[in-house]
Amino acid sequence: MGREDFSETTYMLEISDPMMAHVARAGQFVIVVLHERGERVPLTIADFDRERGTITLVIQAVGKTTRQMQQECRVGTRLFGMAGPLGKPASIGGVRKVICVGGGLGVAPVFPQVRAFKNAGAYVIGVIGFRNKDLVFWEEKFRRYCDEMIICSDDGSVGIKGLVTKGLEMSMDKHADTDRVVAIGPPIMMRACTETTRPRKIETIVSLNPIMVDGTGMCGGCRVRIGDDVRMACVDGPEFDAHTVDFDDLMSRVGRFKEQERQALERWTNNGCNLRTDCNRQSS
Amino acid sequence: MAGKTIRTIPQERTPMPVQDCHARGMNFAEVALGYDEDAARREAERCLLCPDPACVKACPVSIDIPGFIERISRGDFRGSYDALADANLLPAICGRVCPQEVQCEEVCPVGETLEPVAIGRLERWIGDHAIEQGWSTVPYIEPRRYRVGIVGSGPAGMACAADMAKAGCDVTIFEALHRPGGVLRYGIPEFRLPDEVIDAEYANLERLGVRIACNTLVGRLFTLEEMVGKLGFDGVFVATGAGSPRFAGIPGDSLNGVLSANELLTRCNLMRAREFPEYDTPLPLGRRVAVVGAGNTAMDAMRVSLRMGVEEVSCVYRRTRHESPARREELEHAEEEGIAFHWLTAPVEILDDGKGNVRGMRCTRMELGEPDRSGRRSPVPIPGSEFEFPADIVVYAIGTNPNPVLGQTSNLKLDKRGYIEVDEHLATSIAGIYAGGDIVTGAATVILAMGAGRKAARSMKAYFGVRDTETVYELGDQSATRFGIPVFEKNHTRVLAY
Ligand SMILES: Cc1cc2nc3c(=O)[nH]c(=O)nc-3n(C[C@H](O)[C@H](O)[C@H](O)COP(=O)(O)OP(=O)(O)OC[C@H]3O[C@@H](n4cnc5c(N)ncnc54)[C@H](O)[C@@H]3O)c2cc1C
Ligand SMILES: Cc1cc2nc3c(=O)[nH]c(=O)nc-3n(C[C@H](O)[C@H](O)[C@H](O)COP(=O)(O)OP(=O)(O)OC[C@H]3O[C@@H](n4cnc5c(N)ncnc54)[C@H](O)[C@@H]3O)c2cc1C
Ligand code: SF4
Ligand code: FES
Numbered sequence: 123m124g125r126e127d128f129s130e131t132t133y134m135l136e137i138s139d140p141m142m143a144h145v146a147r148a149g150q151f152v153i154v155v156l157h158e159r160g161e162r163v164p165l166t167i168a169d170f171d172r173e174r175g176t177i178t179l180v181i182q183a184v185g186k187t188t189r190q191m192q193q194e195c196r197v198g199t200r201l202f203g204m205a206g207p208l209g210k211p212a213s214i215g216g217v218r219k220v221i222c223v224g225g226g227l228g229v230a231p232v233f234p235q236v237r238a239f240k241n242a243g244a245y246v247i248g249v250i251g252f253r254n255k256d257l258v259f260w261e262e263k264f265r266r267y268c269d270e271m272i273i274c275s276d277d278g279s280v281g282i283k284g285l286v287t288k289g290l291e292m293s294m295d296k297h298a299d300t301d302r303v304v305a306i307g308p309p310i311m312m313r314a315c316t317e318t319t320r321p322r323k324i325e326t327i328v329s330l331n332p333i334m335v336d337g338t339g340m341c342g343g344c345r346v347r348i349g350d351d352v353r354m355a356c357v358d359g360p361e362f363d364a365h366t367v368d369f370d371d372l373m374s375r376v377g378r379f380k381e382q383e384r385q386a387l388e389r390w391t392n393n394g395c396n397l398r399t400d401c402n403r404q405s406s
Numbered sequence: 407m408a409g410k411t412i413r414t415i416p417q418e419r420t421p422m423p424v425q426d427c428h429a430r431g432m433n434f435a436e437v438a439l440g441y442d443e444d445a446a447r448r449e450a451e452r453c454l455l456c457p458d459p460a461c462v463k464a465c466p467v468s469i470d471i472p473g474f475i476e477r478i479s480r481g482d483f484r485g486s487y488d489a490l491a492d493a494n495l496l497p498a499i500c501g502r503v504c505p506q507e508v509q510c511e512e513v514c515p516v517g518e519t520l521e522p523v524a525i526g527r528l529e530r531w532i533g534d535h536a537i538e539q540g541w542s543t544v545p546y547i548e549p550r551r552y553r554v555g556i557v558g559s560g561p562a563g564m565a566c567a568a569d570m571a572k573a574g575c576d577v578t579i580f581e582a583l584h585r586p587g588g589v590l591r592y593g594i595p596e597f598r599l600p601d602e603v604i605d606a607e608y609a610n611l612e613r614l615g616v617r618i619a620c621n622t623l624v625g626r627l628f629t630l631e632e633m634v635g636k637l638g639f640d641g642v643f644v645a646t647g648a649g650s651p652r653f654a655g656i657p658g659d660s661l662n663g664v665l666s667a668n669e670l671l672t673r674c675n676l677m678r679a680r681e682f683p684e685y686d687t688p689l690p691l692g693r694r695v696a697v698v699g700a701g702n703t704a705m706d707a708m709r710v711s712l713r714m715g716v717e718e719v720s721c722v723y724r725r726t727r728h729e730s731p732a733r734r735e736e737l738e739h740a741e742e743e744g745i746a747f748h749w750l751t752a753p754v755e756i757l758d759d760g761k762g763n764v765r766g767m768r769c770t771r772m773e774l775g776e777p778d779r780s781g782r783r784s785p786v787p788i789p790g791s792e793f794e795f796p797a798d799i800v801v802y803a804i805g806t807n808p809n810p811v812l813g814q815t816s817n818l819k820l821d822k823r824g825y826i827e828v829d830e831h832l833a834t835s836i837a838g839i840y841a842g843g844d845i846v847t848g849a850a851t852v853i854l855a856m857g858a859g860r861k862a863a864r865s866m867k868a869y870f871g872v873r874d875t876e877t878v879y880e881l882g883d884q885s886a887t888r889f890g891i892p893v894f895e896k897n898h899t900r901v902l903a904y
Binding site for chain 1: 582583584592620621622623626628647649650651653655659660662663665666668669672673677678682684686687688690762809810811814
């Protein structure tokens with residue numbers, strides 16, 4: 123396992139799994155189980171290197187598990203389990219001009235799509251947004267595959283000042299012949315992008331991140347409302363046609379364990395990282 | 407032992423010791439404690455050893471029931487285990503979870519005047535005894551060059567793996583989750599089927615040389631076609647289970663607090679949410695849980711909720727107790743534990759508390775109308791009988807749809823509903839790929855899944871041209887042949903006729 127830290131809360135893990143690296147495609151994710159008592163945490167495959175046999179995850183430390191991973195995953199660490207690639211791969215073909223929008227944490231997951239579109243011969247416009255200059259990562263990687271690129275920042279410390287929707291508007295104004303927009307990031311940002319493209323009737327794809335358990339279509343925990351249907355994001359998605367997604371439903375459902383998440387984090391912070399050594403002893 | 411009659415056998419069915427119903431509502435320890443040796447021998451005495459036993463015919467895998475019971479009463483426990491394991495690879499599991507009351511025990515003639523012989527309890531006792539003694543039925547295995555891949559580690563996959571390994575094949579089981587066992591692990595709770603029992607059965611498989619690769623979702627990491635293609639498996643058995651939970655499709659289904667029984671059970675059993683925050687996965691259930699449905703899955707969801715500390719657990723079912731498809735013993739245990747059953751009731755809407763959470767359910771009363779095609783009387787709503795019912799969590803246990811992953815990623819022929827289509831040998835539309843268990847039949851039972859696994863194994867052996875190793879011919883005349891097979895080859899049996 124390799125590692126690079128992009129900021130205080132964002133880090134990148136490069137994990138050796140030749141078989142997975144061989145078959146992973148843009149738009150797919152993995153489920154990581156950090157240790158025997160851990161949760162199953164879904165994370166998007168942000169990059170893969172078929173030659174080196176590795177996949178890359180970019181993770182934001184938001185809660186107990188992601189922070190614990192930040193603390194414990196060092197070069198050489200082994201994960202208790204990782205299943206993948208999961209989810210349907212993104213459909214890449216048949217697109218001439220595409221705008222790929224990544225906001226905050228969505229920047230990393232959108233990268234494989236940028237690369238795939240470029241390799242498929244599309245004209246690719248990248249729009250990536252960060253809160254400020256210090257949080258920027260992978261700029262070079264994006265420039266390599268984007269025909270045009272706009273960086274947005276909340277405070278204007280880098281690129282244009284404003285949200286990614288502003289960058290998206292600018293690109294669409296300039297390229298009226300855009301035939302697809304891909305937007306990945308927090309639900310609120312994906313919703314904003316969806317509303318931006320809706321009046322122009324441009325096909326828009328978003329990658330949804332509901333709470334998951336198994337990631338195999340068995341529990342129904344990840345169900346999302348798509349038009350009149352209920353679909354399982356882990357097997358029917360995670361990518362869906364944005365103009366049919368019920369974002370209110372998604373946003374309400376990702377908050378459903380807030381209280382327990384807070385409790386887990388608090389407890390873990392108080393116990394420090396001893397938790398792990400403790401539980402190995404009484405494994406079941 | 408001949409000459410036993412209904413009048414000479416012990417009249418009372420030997421009772422199953424159980425945990426006190428107040429204590430057990432609070433813990434996840436096994437409810438039914440199992441017989442001890444005396445109890446088992448006493449119960450075994452009750453079998454009439456019918457010359458033409460009805461129970462064997464009613465058993466989906468035709469266990470030699472009087473044979474194994476008779477050996478218990480003689481004290482030949484090892485012999486009994488061998489007789490049992492000949493047909494059933496997982497006696498400790500099936501003894502616990504089979505619906506005996508509608509299979510072997512239903513037709514036992516002792517049951518006409520007295521309680522039927524407790525076949526399931528005896529089966530369980532032998533299974534447990536074998537685990538305790540470390541017995542297994544590992545025959546002489548002649549290695550062959552065939553490689554077999556099994557998709558799914560539930561009972562169907564386990565049974566097929568065991569048979570193929572015994573036939574000398576190199577077997578690997580692929581499982582999507584991080585622990586093997588399928589529904590046995592993530593669905594059926596520990597108070598019915600302790601993890602140690604599953605682990606013991608898996609240890610037996612490993613002893614046979616079976617490898618288990620967890621965290622592998624077949625279809626995504628590699629496809630079925632790739633398995634029989636470049637990955638070099640000579641045969642593949644697909645046993646991925648029934649999979650995807652159904653929701654009622656009524657208003658309020660997507661509120662927070664509405665979940666499938668599968669999610670509840672997976673969080674509790676596989677992810678151990680019951681030990682949250684020791685384990686990381688949460689499962690908040692509030693004060694009142696209402697479960698819709700009355701099958702095994704519903705019973706398990708209710709009894710898990712109770713043990714997670716929920717104060718009021720209720721069951722909402724649109725038919726009557728009589729139509730409940732749950733295993734009788736579980737239904738009785740659920741009633742003893744204090745679950746409130748609302749028969750002839752169906753939800754029409756799940757109510758919102760205004761913040762996106764469940765506040766309760768609006769239900770309607772039902773009555774039974776004309777029998778439908780399955781012969782069960784179908785429930786019809788009584789107009790004007792709607793009423794509200796408070797609940798913090800609503801759990802659906804109303805059946806499953808087939809999991810779509812393999813359909814999405816292979817050219818396997820599916821039926822209209824999305825289950826895998828097979829012929830009478832369980833062969834699918836792709837040569838070398840067989841399928842069985844819930845993914846073919848829809849949600850069924852452990853024993854049927856296991857039986858399907860064994861049937862697929864027989865087909866696969868025939869496809870490879872491998873002879874069975876189950877029956878060993880006595881060595882007499884070294885040059886004799888049977889069905890054209892030289893008898894001195896020792897570990898062989900008949901080639902099965904199809
Ligand atoms: C398909 C998919 C792809 C994702 N890709 C990435 C990624 O590339 N990088 C990244 O940093 N994060 C990604 N996430 C989100 C990531 O899974 C959550 O941040 C993580 O589970 C949080 O766990 P925690 O214990 O650290 O935090 P918690 O304190 O448990 O939760 C923090 C927040 O994360 C969300 N969350 C919690 N548990 C889950 C779960 N089991 N499944 C989904 N969301 C959950 C909830 O909305 C919660 O409010 C992805 C989620 C999905 C569904
Ligand atoms: C809660 C509950 C209680 C039950 N109680 C009883 C009972 O008391 N008695 C009884 O007889 N029956 C009971 N049943 C039914 C019984 O458990 C099932 O009929 C039986 O387990 C089916 O076995 P199977 O091998 O076909 O599939 P499963 O046991 O469902 O196993 C399938 C396995 O395949 C894995 N899988 C799926 N897709 C893939 C893939 N693409 N790649 C790799 N792996 C994959 C799954 O993760 C799973 O582990 C119950 C079922 C449930 C849900
Ligand atoms: S039917 Fe009953 S009495 Fe007859 S052999 Fe079977 S278990 Fe014994
Ligand atoms: S995560 Fe369980 S069904 Fe998608």
